[in-house]
Amino acid sequence: MPKVTMRVNGREVSGEVEGRTLLVQFLREGLGLTGTHVGCDTSQCGACTVHVNGLQVKSCTTFALDVDGAEVTTIEGMANADGSLSVIQQAFQDHHGLQCGFCTPGMVMAAAALLKENPKPTEAQIRHHLEGNICRCTGYHNIVKAVLAASGQDVSAIAAE
Amino acid sequence: MYAFDFVKPKTLAEAVKALGAEDAQALGGGQTLIPTLKQRLAQPAVLVSLSGIAELKGVKAAGGSLTIGGGTSHATVAKEAKAYPALAALAANIGDPAVRSLGTIGGSIANNDPSADYPAAVLASGATVVTNTREIAADDFFQGMFTTALEPGEIITAVRFPVPEKANYQKFEQPASRFALVGVFVAKYAAGVRVAVTGASTEGVFRWTEAEKALSANFAASAVAGLAVPGGEMIADIHGSAAYRAHLIKVLTGRAVAAAG
Numbered sequence A: 001m002p003k004v005t006m007r008v009n010g011r012e013v014s015g016e017v018e019g020r021t022l023l024v025q026f027l028r029e030g031l032g033l034t035g036t037h038v039g040c041d042t043s044q045c046g047a048c049t050v051h052v053n054g055l056q057v058k059s060c061t062t063f064a065l066d067v068d069g070a071e072v073t074t075i076e077g078m079a080n081a082d083g084s085l086s087v088i089q090q091a092f093q094d095h096h097g098l099q100c101g102f103c104t105p106g107m108v109m110a111a112a113a114l115l116k117e118n119p120k121p122t123e124a125q126i127r128h129h130l131e132g133n134i135c136r137c138t139g140y141h142n143i144v145k146a147v148l149a150a151s152g153q154d155v156s157a158i159a160a161e
Numbered sequence B: 001m002y003a004f005d006f007v008k009p010k011t012l013a014e015a016v017k018a019l020g021a022e023d024a025q026a027l028g029g030g031q032t033l034i035p036t037l038k039q040r041l042a043q044p045a046v047l048v049s050l051s052g053i054a055e056l057k058g059v060k061a062a063g064g065s066l067t068i069g070g071g072t073s074h075a076t077v078a079k080e081a082k083a084y085p086a087l088a089a090l091a092a093n094i095g096d097p098a099v100r101s102l103g104t105i106g107g108s109i110a111n112n113d114p115s116a117d118y119p120a121a122v123l124a125s126g127a128t129v130v131t132n133t134r135e136i137a138a139d140d141f142f143q144g145m146f147t148t149a150l151e152p153g154e155i156i157t158a159v160r161f162p163v164p165e166k167a168n169y170q171k172f173e174q175p176a177s178r179f180a181l182v183g184v185f186v187a188k189y190a191a192g193v194r195v196a197v198t199g200a201s202t203e204g205v206f207r208w209t210e211a212e213k214a215l216s217a218n219f220a221a222s223a224v225a226g227l228a229v230p231g232g233e234m235i236a237d238i239h240g241s242a243a244y245r246a247h248l249i250k251v252l253t254g255r256a257v258a259a260a261g
Ligand SMILES: Cc1cc2nc3c(=O)[nH]c(=O)nc-3n(C[C@H](O)[C@H](O)[C@H](O)COP(=O)(O)OP(=O)(O)OC[C@H]3O[C@@H](n4cnc5c(N)ncnc54)[C@H](O)[C@@H]3O)c2cc1C
Pocket: A043, A044, B025, B026, B027, B028, B029, B030, B031, B032, B033, B034, B050, B070, B071, B093, B094, B095, B096, B099, B102, B103, B104, B105, B106, B107, B108, B110, B111, B113, B115, B116, B117, B118, B154, B155, B156, B157, B177, B178, B179, B180
């Protein structure tokens, strides 16, 4: 079987995979990084969102071999070095941006990609950016609020709605 | 998914060679092909990833035209196609950010989904599809739903767009899939106006020639108002009837003209 090597959350990893092995299978089953979730497996829900070379991708719609040599970041790589929650994660907790938490890894990865490109997004930009991330608990309002808070902006307008 | 071998060439020449193998298929961003493979609707023996080929990527503006490499992602076009703002705006609205990170222009037009966005831009611009063997005019490239002039193993290396004086794309989004329920791209050139419609016809993307004539004479939304809705067989599904789609074409064409200014 072909071998794949990549850096995941700063650590060099490798493993044997099939041509058809998805990145999410390699992460979850090969590396035991089960923080990345599979909600739909049909490219619709965004629960499997990770970063590949800094780009937001759906790991259920990417082959492991296609990202050979890449830099991959998953939700497990998001906390600060001392183990405390990152600003975005903390904002999700503070603003009740999660209910069951299933969509949360994807939401956090999508939010991180947005804030890297656009550190002060408007509410509309946040909603547009999160279009590919579905929350079955439908807590979108507080998710948007959390992302806005993580960008250091005032959330009172949203809170008042 | 059925099993297949996976290869990732670094040059176009290697990719062409790999695609010469029996049942070999190109993989662009995989945003259409991977879901298709999961449903076992395709069974390639070899998948040839184009994502490692630098010469297929990039956006270049020169001498009134904009050339986009066949392997260029929607996100890159959204950012770099500044010379053709209507095209950049179209790319910025395809699917969601993850789809735009990986999905490519070559994959989109090779697939020719009847509701995809890029085919409308390519046809309305009278663009040229460049492959590893030839150049194909947009009017000859799209040949009906999911059908194009491409031969097996042929790779789209670039798409060359003449930059119009004015242009605009209006997409009436199907909110669940984010594809176009109907989309209309209007482009005004010195030689005349071209109007291409996606999402509506059972034949896939098409030109609305009556609107082109009216708009070439008078580039104003009011010029479209008096026209009958386009004929031809329209798609009818749970999201919209044939009559609804035909009506939308006219409405969106007017809006595109107004927005193009
Ligand atoms: C959730 C979601 C939402 C989407 N929303 C939209 C939308 O709103 N509008 C829209 O237009 N599209 C949408 N898409 C489709 C998306 O734009 C795809 O990127 C595109 O249709 C296919 O491009 P790809 O590079 O991923 O190609 P792939 O999926 O890799 O390939 C598609 C086909 O093209 C062939 N191919 C790929 N590259 C080349 C090439 N260079 N030369 C020749 N053949 C090639 C492949 O063999 C295959 O047959 C969406 C997809 C998803 C998953």
